[in-house]
Amino acid sequence: MEAHFQKLALKIGIELPERFSALIALAQSDKGTMRSAYDLFWLDAEEAEREIDEWLNPDDQQGRTFLPFATNGGGESYCFVRLENGATGIAQALHYGQTTSLAHTDISSWVASHYVRIAANLSHLTHQTEIGAALIHEVQLLHPALLPADRALLAELFSRPCVAMPFKDGPRSPSKIVNAFVSQEDEKALLEKLEQSDPVEFTVLRDWMR
Structure with a gap:
């Protein structure tokens, strides 16, 4: 195909x-x-x-x-x-x-950005048991499309503890608690590094x- x-x-x-x-x-x-x-x-x-x-x-x-x-x-x-x-x-x-x-500029940073967003809010994932290991495995399958720096970023991200954190869907949305590997503030900083x-x-x- x-x-x-x-x-x-x-x-x-x-x-x-x-x-x-x-x-x-x-x-x-x-x-x-x-x-x-x-x-x-x-x-x-x-x-x-x-x-x-x-x-x-x-x-x-x-x-x-x-x-x-x-x-x-x-x-x-x-x-x-x-x-x-x-x-x-x-x-x-x-x-x-x-x-x-x-x-x-590269598909690698596009892929990595999607996973950074996932890391900040796991609420849409139906199965969250051993979610870190599952996401690390999912990313490993994508290694042919990823630069080494992006592979390392995502491996480190999903090796962190998954904890409850506040999250807002938009600036005027109420805050809610979600399971996440990274705070929404850190998500924004990482995305800025990955994007032009x-x-x-x-x-x-x-x-x-x-």
Whole structure:
């Protein structure tokens, strides 16, 4: 199945990096890849091509090229992106003219960011017995897609004690207590290190929407 993504990438003129290809190969062979990530659903190559045809067609994207590979429940695709200047990275293409940020230059930091968010709030996970060991095992399966520094970060994170901590879903939300490996304040600091400090921003629109 990963070969179908390679074929699609060739069709739209993108060369896929090794770690990105490794993640796609894992996800296409096992839809349970990154199973603990909240609101993340893998696309197959056929779904990705349909998304390109319907929304992300390069002819409408002002020199940017998108290869969607996953989505959230709202249909906002995570994409490998090549910008008009040739720079590449990972972004979530947001609807309704919202600003999309090229937050990650490498798939490794994108994966690690998802697990940092998991570490700060385990409430959506149904099975929390030996959760640290289970998450360490889950991350180990992703090693072909991860840089050594990100592997070490996540291994250390999920080796910590899992304890009850306060958590807020948003700035105006009431605080609640969740099981976590890291505080919400530390989560924010880690995410800032994993994401670009000054990312390129753009909107994702068809020409008729401009």
